[in-house]
Amino acid sequence: MRETVTTTQTIANPTSHYGDAKASTRHFITQRTTGAINTVFLGLLLFIVVRLAGQDRTDVADLIGSWWIGIPLAALICVVAVHMRNGMRDTLEDYTHGAMYRLLMLLNSLFCLLVAVAGAGAVLKIVFWG
Template sequence: MREQVITREVIANPKTKYGNGPASTRHFITQRLTGAINVLFVGLLVFIVVRLAGHDRAEMVGLIGNGFVGIPLAVLLAIVTVHMRNGMRDTLEDYFSGRTYGLYMMLNTMFCLAVGLVGVVSILKLVFWG
């Protein structure tokens, strides 16, 4: 079988099946959905920042330790890290390919996972254990 040369025309033609359709669609929907949820949660984040302006650590622990504030904040952090991973994936796809892309994507995933886990566990610790 003859290997197809990838040109601009090949990529622009939807009949060539260039790329992974289901994965690309999932990525597109995930990026748009997490972006929309982030916009909705901005009100909560603004409330927390305004409420804590000029207060000390005890006030911060008291506000974030409230389940009605802390649990949505933990959900927001989880969604933001998913959105961050997808956004960085787009950038990595533009500049890297092959094994280098795989390595950087793995590092990106690990970084986002670490940020998400540390942040969510920290917030939940404040909510459930003060």
């Protein structure tokens, strides 16, 4: 299999196709959307932190166990994990190539999935099962 060598002339030529336009656009929109959602949810997170300052474990479980705090907090954890995956993807695209790139992208996706499932699962367990 022959690999295509990308040169400055290829990139500068407006008629050449460089990269996957649909995937790049989707990545751009996802990164901006998750960033905006994180900004909106920052108010909820600040409320939780201020409300729980100096409280014991029972008060923490009671506040996070209420559905109107716990469910948005679980959603926030999932959105943050998607945003984290996209941010690390940018770094991996810049500094790794070939088989190492594919391996690190797989590990990045698996780690972010693990963070989302563990974090949201812990919060939802408190919400639904106390």
